[in-house]
Amino acid sequence: MWGYFQPNDVVIAADSERRDYAPSGMNHHHFCGRCGCSTWSKTPDWSAMDETGENQTQRIAVNLWLLDDVDVRALPVELLDGRNQW
Structure with a gap:
């Protein structure tokens, strides 16, 4: 489940195991370097x-x-229908 926030409303406390990638240049994704769990995205x-x-x-x-x-x-x-409502 994802929560969406304005950038100024979030403080990310991460250790050195954090990894990230930005495949498209628009989206910047972060995940745990130990378990691979997606943690947050900009x-x-x-x-x-x-x-x-x-x-x-x-x-x-x-x-x-x-x-x-x-x-x-x-x-x-809030349920989203990404197939029919985009």
């Missing part, structure tokens, strides 16, 4: 397009299952 905020179709806004996607002291099962979930 991506364009596709919902914030301007009138020209350009996007200057970024967002941070955080893997909520990795947070300490958060009951992920109790969080509200």
Whole structure:
């Protein structure tokens, strides 16, 4: 489950085992170098397009299952239909 945040609202505390990759130049993904778990990503905020179709806004996607002291099962979930609603 992913939580989406503005970049200024997130502080990432990571150790030296963190790895990352940016395959497209737009998305920058981070994962644990020990277990391979995806931890967070910095991506364009596709919902914030301007009138020209350009996007200057970024967002941070955080893997909520990795947070300490958060009951992920109790969080509200917004289901997305990526096949039919893009």
